[in-house]
Amino acid sequence: xxxxxxxxxxxxxAIFYATPLIFTGIGALFSERSGVIGLGVEGLMVIGAFTxxxxxxxxxxxxxxxxxxxxxxxxxxxxxxxxxxxAVAAITFRADQTVIGVAINLLALALTVFxxxxxxxxGQTDMIEAPIRRFEIPYLSDIPFLGxxxxxxxxxxxxxxxxxxxxxxxxLYKMPFGLRLRSVGEHPMAADTMGINVARTRYIAVMxxxxxxxxxxxxxxxxxPLDFSAxxxxxxxxxxxxxxxxxxxxxxxxxxxxxxxxxxxTLSNGGGSIPYIQxxxxxxxxxxxxxxxxxxxxxxxxxxTSPKAVGxxxxxxxx
Amino acid sequence: MNSRxxxxxxxxxxxxxxxxVGAIVMLVSGYDPVQGxxxxxxxxxxxxxxxxxxxxxxxxxxxxxLAVAFAFRTGLFNIGVEGQLLMGxxxxxxxxxxxxxxxxxxLPLALLAAAAAGAFWAFLVGFLKARFNxxxxxxxxxLNYTALYVMNAIIKQITDGGYKTETVAExxxxxxxxxxxxxxxxxxxxxxxxxxxxxxxxxxxxxxxTRGYELKSVGFNHHASEYAGMSVKKNIILAMTISGVFAGxxxxxxxxxxxxxxxxxAAMSGIGFDGIAVALLGANTPLGVVFGASLFGSLKYGxxxxxxxxxxxxxxxxxxxxxxIFFVASGYIIRxxxxxxxxxxxxx
Numbered sequence: 133x134x135x136x137x138x139x140x141x142x143x144x145x146a147i148f149y150a151t152p153l154i155f156t157g158i159g160a161l162f163s164e165r166s167g168v169i170g171l172g173v174e175g176l177m178v179i180g181a182f183t184x185x186x187x188x189x190x191x192x193x194x195x196x197x198x199x200x201x202x203x204x205x206x207x208x209x210x211x212x213x214x215x216x217x218x219a220v221a222a223i224t225f226r227a228d229q230t231v232i233g234v235a236i237n238l239l240a241l242a243l244t245v246f247x248x249x250x251x252x253x254x255g256q257t258d259m260i261e262a263p264i265r266r267f268e269i270p271y272l273s274d275i276p277f278l279g280x281x282x283x284x285x286x287x288x289x290x291x292x293x294x295x296x297x298x299x300x301x302x303x304l305y306k307m308p309f310g311l312r313l314r315s316v317g318e319h320p321m322a323a324d325t326m327g328i329n330v331a332r333t334r335y336i337a338v339m340x341x342x343x344x345x346x347x348x349x350x351x352x353x354x355x356x357p358l359d360f361s362a363x364x365x366x367x368x369x370x371x372x373x374x375x376x377x378x379x380x381x382x383x384x385x386x387x388x389x390x391x392x393x394x395x396x397x398t399l400s401n402g403g404g405s406i407p408y409i410q411x412x413x414x415x416x417x418x419x420x421x422x423x424x425x426x427x428x429x430x431x432x433x434x435x436x437t438s439p440k441a442v443g444x445x446x447x448x449x450x451x
Numbered sequence: 452m453n454s455r456x457x458x459x460x461x462x463x464x465x466x467x468x469x470x471x472v473g474a475i476v477m478l479v480s481g482y483d484p485v486q487g488x489x490x491x492x493x494x495x496x497x498x499x500x501x502x503x504x505x506x507x508x509x510x511x512x513x514x515x516x517l518a519v520a521f522a523f524r525t526g527l528f529n530i531g532v533e534g535q536l537l538m539g540x541x542x543x544x545x546x547x548x549x550x551x552x553x554x555x556x557x558l559p560l561a562l563l564a565a566a567a568a569g570a571f572w573a574f575l576v577g578f579l580k581a582r583f584n585x586x587x588x589x590x591x592x593x594l595n596y597t598a599l600y601v602m603n604a605i606i607k608q609i610t611d612g613g614y615k616t617e618t619v620a621e622x623x624x625x626x627x628x629x630x631x632x633x634x635x636x637x638x639x640x641x642x643x644x645x646x647x648x649x650x651x652x653x654x655x656x657x658x659x660x661t662r663g664y665e666l667k668s669v670g671f672n673h674h675a676s677e678y679a680g681m682s683v684k685k686n687i688i689l690a691m692t693i694s695g696v697f698a699g700x701x702x703x704x705x706x707x708x709x710x711x712x713x714x715x716x717a718a719m720s721g722i723g724f725d726g727i728a729v730a731l732l733g734a735n736t737p738l739g740v741v742f743g744a745s746l747f748g749s750l751k752y753g754x755x756x757x758x759x760x761x762x763x764x765x766x767x768x769x770x771x772x773x774x775x776i777f778f779v780a781s782g783y784i785i786r787x788x789x790x791x792x793x794x795x796x797x798x799x
Contacts (some may be wrong), residue, residue: 225781225783225784226783227661227777227780227782230528231727231731233529234727237724238724238772238773238776239770239773239777241769242766242767242772245766246480247764248769250480258762278759363718366717366718367596367718370593370596371596373592377589414604415604419596422593422594425589426579426585426590426593426594429589429590430579430583431583444528450576
């Protein structure tokens, strides 16, 4: 392979692998910036993946290929509803948020596999007939270099992911709602004094995280495994959390980190055919996202600091 | 109601609500919950074979629960038991087949290797927290996946591309024919004794040693401990390392007892995460962990009987376990309700 051919293979593939991470990472970010730990996104992705595959299988005959959008929409709603469990426990019941995250992850996996067995009488679903397909953007793909690099094998959901990330940045940093959300995550008492409803803001943030993680799960399931079983989502949610931290709790940083982790995944999956990369042991590429996250937190790659009030339930009138 | 009673009531009420919601889920799904729970009971206590395997299932849960509980008592959340367990699993399996020694040395050596591997993996978390202020929850989650891939890579390396190591030697196995004979050839092994010894050890460290007192005190209030002249950083690292010893031994139970080897894994074993549930239910005390592990281990093993005996997917039990954790963690609201009920009674 020539260098250009390698690039034309790696870059679209990295964006492809990054797409579900972007949705889920931005979801986790909304939750954490409001002060609620986002560990449950792994489970919310499971819910999204199951819902997406279920809707795709059941309604393909009705909607044809457009069913992928119906499936993503259903996963969005399912994720938002399921995340209410996190919200109620973490915000109203003042539960330990890390434990709730673990419980939600266990519950989501158990519940969806239970439902698969109930509906299909077997441990995994059939393959979907309408996966999310890539397409070529006319005119733009004719641009030399950039065309084959960015516009030749595009997934519509990837474009959507970029829009979500940039939109999240706009909402969080340029809109009053975003300012309120961030203030609730940094200093809830000050926010409360200024008349911001802390509990309501956190409920909304957690539900946004549920919706986006649900979309992330549905996008992942409909592009890569194309079915649903107990091992469809194994750690993608946690990589998304890693991307959020590596991106320093900033939407654009998260976008960049997700793209970088997508690159690592591309290299670990398809690196065998790429010169130089094939000499790196596979395990190095597999553990790269996790090790980098630890290094980022340790301060070797710029300091990553979490929102101040993350994980602490807000109790009115308590100093 | 005094706080001691409430502390015991919260987990009990959580278990009851969990079982009730589980029954509702079965009912809504068109299954018979009574039959389901009978099948579950039969799967746990039905015959000596089931009892043997149930105890085998409880064994790693006790150790994983101890690992989480010990860290909790010292103010740390060890969500990385899963990774430490995998490292212990690999180390025990490797020492178990690769060296040739008499049983009296070989078995302890394999256990020690597992403990050391788990301890090292947890030490990293403690060191990162003490030295660089990296939150232990994040670093240990990252190390879980690192452990998974590293373990798979090492197994591939030492077996020339195979997917599981050789079976551990007769001199390193925790299996004991007598135990299998009295339980109708179940896979019950000596590990339960190791686990119970560790329960004693944790109790001894926390309640009877100066170091244990320091560890607990750092967990309660690290500012006060620092002021009293204790080294907070040293205690954080030590606490994580001891927690990792328990987790590594949990891996040894799987390597030397249940599976007799280590194999390449597509996903986490789940024991580490269930350990969080065990510790939480047992209020982070050594004896409580035994109860928690007994409950969740029994439920997990008994569930395997549900598809055959009642036609219900065994995942129903995982749903119930997740719900129990959910309710125990939401203990605040249960406490509020209990207090209100207590006040009403007093008013009468």
